[in-house]
Amino acid sequence: MKQSLLALSITALFLSACDDKQQDNAQPESTEQAQVQAASTKTTPAQSQDSGKPQNSFLTAYDNIDLEQYKARVKFMSTDDFQGRSPATEGGRKTVEFLASEFKKLGLEPGNGDSYLQQVPLTSIEADANMELQLGDNTLKFPEDFVANSSKLEDTVTLDKSELVFVGFGIVAPEYNWNDYEGLDMEGKTAVILVNDPGFHTQDPAVFEGKAMTYYGRWTYKYEEAARQGAAGAIIIHDTAPASYGWNVVSNSWSGPQYHLAEAGNDPKLDVEMWITYDQAQNLFSQAGLNLSELQEAALKPDFKPMPIDATASVTVRNTISKSESPNVIATIPGKTNPDEHVVYMAHWDHLGMNPHLEGDQIFNGAIDNATGTAGIISIAQAFMALPERPERSVTFIAVTAEEQGLLGSKYYAANPTVPMNKIVGAFNIDSMNVSGRVKDLTVVGFGKSEMENYVEQAAKRQGRELVPEASPERGGYYRSDHFSLAKLGVPAIYAGGGTEYREDQDMALIEKHNAKRGECYHQACDEYQEDWAWEAALDDVKVFFEAGYLLSNSGDYPNWNEGTEFKAIRDQSMEK
Numbered sequence: 001m002k003q004s005l006l007a008l009s010i011t012a013l014f015l016s017a018c019d020d021k022q023q024d025n026a027q028p029e030s031t032e033q034a035q036v037q038a039a040s041t042k043t044t045p046a047q048s049q050d051s052g053k054p055q056n057s058f059l060t061a062y063d064n065i066d067l068e069q070y071k072a073r074v075k076f077m078s079t080d081d082f083q084g085r086s087p088a089t090e091g092g093r094k095t096v097e098f099l100a101s102e103f104k105k106l107g108l109e110p111g112n113g114d115s116y117l118q119q120v121p122l123t124s125i126e127a128d129a130n131m132e133l134q135l136g137d138n139t140l141k142f143p144e145d146f147v148a149n150s151s152k153l154e155d156t157v158t159l160d161k162s163e164l165v166f167v168g169f170g171i172v173a174p175e176y177n178w179n180d181y182e183g184l185d186m187e188g189k190t191a192v193i194l195v196n197d198p199g200f201h202t203q204d205p206a207v208f209e210g211k212a213m214t215y216y217g218r219w220t221y222k223y224e225e226a227a228r229q230g231a232a233g234a235i236i237i238h239d240t241a242p243a244s245y246g247w248n249v250v251s252n253s254w255s256g257p258q259y260h261l262a263e264a265g266n267d268p269k270l271d272v273e274m275w276i277t278y279d280q281a282q283n284l285f286s287q288a289g290l291n292l293s294e295l296q297e298a299a300l301k302p303d304f305k306p307m308p309i310d311a312t313a314s315v316t317v318r319n320t321i322s323k324s325e326s327p328n329v330i331a332t333i334p335g336k337t338n339p340d341e342h343v344v345y346m347a348h349w350d351h352l353g354m355n356p357h358l359e360g361d362q363i364f365n366g367a368i369d370n371a372t373g374t375a376g377i378i379s380i381a382q383a384f385m386a387l388p389e390r391p392e393r394s395v396t397f398i399a400v401t402a403e404e405q406g407l408l409g410s411k412y413y414a415a416n417p418t419v420p421m422n423k424i425v426g427a428f429n430i431d432s433m434n435v436s437g438r439v440k441d442l443t444v445v446g447f448g449k450s451e452m453e454n455y456v457e458q459a460a461k462r463q464g465r466e467l468v469p470e471a472s473p474e475r476g477g478y479y480r481s482d483h484f485s486l487a488k489l490g491v492p493a494i495y496a497g498g499g500t501e502y503r504e505d506q507d508m509a510l511i512e513k514h515n516a517k518r519g520e521c522y523h524q525a526c527d528e529y530q531e532d533w534a535w536e537a538a539l540d541d542v543k544v545f546f547e548a549g550y551l552l553s554n555s556g557d558y559p560n561w562n563e564g565t566e567f568k569a570i571r572d573q574s575m576e577k
Helices: 005-025 032-037 054-063 067-077 090-106 198-202 219-228 247-253 278-287 292-298 367-385 408-415 452-461 483-487 508-521 535-553 568-575
Strands: 117-127 132-135 138-141 146-149 156-166 190-194 233-237 258-261 272-276 307-333 338-348 393-400 424-429 441-445 466-469 493-496
Touching (some): 067 090, 067 367, 090 367, 117 146, 117 408, 138 278, 190 219, 258 408, 278 292, 278 307, 307 367, 307 408, 338 535, 393 408, 424 452, 441 452, 452 466, 452 493, 483 493
Parallel strands (some): 190 233, 233 272, 338 424, 424 493, 441 466
Antiparallel strands (some): 117 307, 146 272, 156 307
């Protein structure tokens, strides 16, 4: 099939970006353009002196994972030409064309029948930014004081003097003997909810999971539960420490189009979903004669009783609704012995697109989040294709869409898998790679959950690294990226990367600068490619993930969840089929 004009234009853009990088680095004798063009025809170990030595062939593929190619792909996908890689936009289409082209050039087979694409049907709902929230006696401004959206397919959705009820953390968890809605009729009312879960605030391992956030602490759960309770609206009180991000992340993420799966089922929906700043929450409670701090303390106990607030909420959300599609990109290396068993690599290709309401730079380029991870799975695919023989099991690469909108691409894949879930041996998720500095350890988000760690641990030893738990489990990171969509259906999935113990021979001032900038630029327009990042650190992780997947793809083992984890029973049941 001939390349489309769009694909040709993307190729031209990529080569142009590589040319720019060549000029930047003053390396005319070895251009990135030449490296990328040679990717699909690069000499494999099978053609080298190592052809009769499988282990040496693996090491050759491992050692030849190319840093300059990796950097060139990250830089290319995070240029302004891709307009922030929002789903169902021109920039999103360019991204998909580029990814499919790269997998095809490397020789991978289409992963969805005869196509590299799995179209994800989306509904875009964009709320008019010209709105106000009347909360008690105060009029709140968007987005300085509040953000609001509606997932209902209606042009105009209104809350009219909806009674407010403080429901603590808004959790119903029988296994923890916890019900914040007990005895409450929420019909037509609006729930006011604290962020995270009680374990974070108590730091007591006996309360939920202590410092580590459970899914009950995620904002997505809180809206889902409020809707199940019959509420008309829900307001989450933003608080930087338990949320793990500032108000600017909320305001940026909730401005502009919000995507939903078009095939979302019949689950109940709120009329309006909202966040308010902590200062505005204090004003609300104070005017109602209540003390927010005291009520937060009361909400930490399982005998907490929801409390009406002598105030109402009124807001009108005017929606612009459109239907669209945005693809997951799927490519496969068929296994030579057990092709029906798949090792999966995942990374999300999308980011936040553009915000025309911003002054100055309006493009959210998403270089770290997640051009680094998407380029990473391409490099891993390239390394597998450099092996003299295919692995025993199939290896499938999924670049998913609409992660930033609530893991929608991976949710759709989980509901419409290209292979049965019990044939996915395990999954590796790569999201926002370490470019601050090389490390002696390797952080595992959700440490101790599954036997997938055994393969990553073995691979990390080659670099003298050991696995460590995440430093901030209260952020609920395990429930915030695409592997979670597969984990909920029982697939053992690991989310790892970076570390905390930096190598002694590095410039710590530069590391601190990169770390500070990374935090400052999360979901901001300044998440842009930087030549002085510690790119070798990202490549270290790419190599670990390659080796871990290599080990698993040539193993007869089926890793499982560890005892006591929330997904083990689901996996055990699926393996009986």
